[in-house]
Structures are given as structure tokens and as C-alpha cells.
Amino acid sequence: MIKKCLFPAAGYGTRFLPATKSMPKEMMPVVNKPLIEYGVEEALAAGLNEISIVTGRGKRALADHFDTNYELEHQIKGTDKEPMLNDIRRLIDECSFSYTRQQEMKGLGHAILTGQTLIGDEPFAVLLADDLCINQGDGVLSQMVRLFKQFRCSIVAIQEVPADETGKYGIIAGDMIREDLYRITDMVEKPAPEDAPSSLAIIGRYILTPDIFDIIRNTSPGKNGEVQITDALLQQAKDGCVLAYRFKGKRFDCGSVDGYIAATNYCYDQFYQKNNGG
Numbered sequence: 576m577i578k579k580c581l582f583p584a585a586g587y588g589t590r591f592l593p594a595t596k597s598m599p600k601e602m603m604p605v606v607n608k609p610l611i612e613y614g615v616e617e618a619l620a621a622g623l624n625e626i627s628i629v630t631g632r633g634k635r636a637l638a639d640h641f642d643t644n645y646e647l648e649h650q651i652k653g654t655d656k657e658p659m660l661n662d663i664r665r666l667i668d669e670c671s672f673s674y675t676r677q678q679e680m681k682g683l684g685h686a687i688l689t690g691q692t693l694i695g696d697e698p699f700a701v702l703l704a705d706d707l708c709i710n711q712g713d714g715v716l717s718q719m720v721r722l723f724k725q726f727r728c729s730i731v732a733i734q735e736v737p738a739d740e741t742g743k744y745g746i747i748a749g750d751m752i753r754e755d756l757y758r759i760t761d762m763v764e765k766p767a768p769e770d771a772p773s774s775l776a777i778i779g780r781y782i783l784t785p786d787i788f789d790i791i792r793n794t795s796p797g798k799n800g801e802v803q804i805t806d807a808l809l810q811q812a813k814d815g816c817v818l819a820y821r822f823k824g825k826r827f828d829c830g831s832v833d834g835y836i837a838a839t840n841y842c843y844d845q846f847y848q849k850n851n852g853g
């Protein structure tokens with residue numbers, strides 16, 4: 576079954592400058608945990624313990640985060656601070672981590688293709704850590720892995736967005752299979768509201784079958800001169816089948832300041848305060 580989860584994390588994070596000038600966007604903390612750690616927790620909960628990260632220049636903090644810091648551990652051993660490392664220690668123990676570098680930031684599609692060397696010839700998940708997804712029950716990737724077992728084709732997570740926000744997303748059109756599931760018939764990257772085929776937007780969770788790599792390789796740069804995963808997925812949908820799944824749970828766009836603040840407030844109330852006697 577699916578064991579690998581790819582984290583494209585090479586982007587510049589320009590919406591968050593200057594914070595992201597020398598720090599990876601994926602290391603920005605929501606309360607006291609970096610975005611990427613929430614993502615790896617979600618992947619592990621879905622049974623995906625082989626973590627593959629596409630990095631770029633200035634992203635070394637990502638690899639350091641998923642490694643042991645002996646000096647720090649020695650320093651806090653036996654103190655009341657020690658349990659604060661329990662969650663990250665568990666991830667380091669239970670997951671394997673591998674890295675590759677995207678040399679030029681040529682878009683999400685290109686970043687996923689860069690990850691082929693880590694993924695090989697098997698179905699895999701893709702998680703964009705700046706989309707923080709939270710659900711009381713199963714996480715979004717767990718929901719999607721379950722669907723994959725049934726349908727065995729690529730699946731994208733979707734969410735209804737306000738009409739004036741279609742320009743921020745890949746937007747799908749599809750035939751409804753059931754209330755929360757569509758078979759994709761069309762996809763447009765960042766359309767103006769009047770050109771959008773619906774208001775169903777793709778968010779940062781995918782399950783992809785490995786034939787996507789050859790399709791991306793043959794996909795010309797699209798919007799903004801970047802190789803768009805949306806264009807490759809549309810080709811895959813035309814050749815066979817791609818599903819769009821309206822997931823259960825909340826999603827915060829932590830690549831934007833507004834979404835990041837909303838996520839911070841939500842997580843502080845829901846997790847931090849409750850766990851710390853608030």
C-alpha cells in the first residue's frame with residue numbers, strides 16, 4: 576500500500592517575507608510546532624512513515640529538525656522541559672526521512688518530478704505543509720488513503736472557496752460520484768472568477784499514481800511560467816481517472832498571513848491552552 580509521503584518544500588515563501596528570507600516557510604511555528612511537523616504527524620497517522628522532502632537552498636533547518644540534537648537533549652534531560660520533545664522524538668523514531676534538492680524553483684509540478692528519485696515507481700501522497708489541515712476524527716490523508724484503497728487512482732483534496740478567491744487555486748469541474756466525491760473532467764490553474772469552472776479548489780493534499788511523473792515530464796510550463804501539477808493532473812484525468820474529494824476537517828492557508836494567524840489562534844485555543852491547564 577502507500578508508504579511514502581512527498582513534501583515539496585523548496586518554494587521561496589514570498590508572501591511571508593521577510594520572515595522567510597533565511598528561514599524555510601515550513602519551519603514557521605503554529606504556536607510551538609513547525610508547520611512541517613504537523614504535516615509529518617498527519618502522514619504518519621495515515622500509515623505513511625517514509626517521508627521524502629524536496630528542499631532547496633537555505634532549507635537545512637528542515638533536515639536538522641528531524642534529527643537528534645544531542646547537546647540539547649543532554650541539557651534538558653530529567654528536567655520538566657524534556658517531555659516537550661516527546662512528539663518530535665516519536666516522529667524521528669517511527670519515520671524515515673530522505674531529501675533531494677530542487678535546483679531551480681520551476682513550480683509545484685517540477686518539485687514533484689524532482690521527488691521521483693525518492694519515490695520510485697509506486698503510488699504516493701503529496702502534502703504541502705503550508706496548508707494546515709485539522710480534523711477531530713481521521714486526518715485528511717487518512718481519509719484519502721482509505722479512498723485510494725477503493726478506487727486506485729490519483730485523488731486530490733478539494734474545498735469550496737468564495738467565488739472571488741478562485742484566482743489563488745487550481746479549480747476543478749467534475750461529475751459527482753457521491754456527495755463528497757467527483758470524477759474530474761476539467762481543471763484550471765488560478766482562473767479569474769468569470770473563467771472558473773466551479774468554486775471547488777484543490778488544496779495541498781494529493782495521492783498520485785506514479786505514471787504522473789512521465790506526464791509531468793511532458794507538461795510544458797503553464798501559468799506564471801511554472802510547471803503546474805494541475806496541468807499534469809488534467810492530462811491524467813483525460814487519459815484515465817482522477818478523483819476530487821471534499822475532505823472532512825478544517826484547512827488553514829498558512830502561506831498567507833491571515834490564514835497563519837487564524838491557524839495560530841485556533842491551535843492555541845484547541846490544543847495548547849487545553850493541554851497547559853488553560
Ligand code: UTP
Pocket residue numbers: 583584585586587588589590591600629677679680681682683685686703704705830
Ligand atoms: P506556493 O506557491 O504556495 O509556495 O507553493 P511558495 O512559492 O513557497 O510561496 P509564495 O507564493 O512565494 O508565498 C506550494 C508548495 O509548493 C512548493 C512550496 O514550497 C509550497 O510547499 N514549491 C513551489 C516547491 O517546492 N517548488 C517550487 O518551485 C514551487
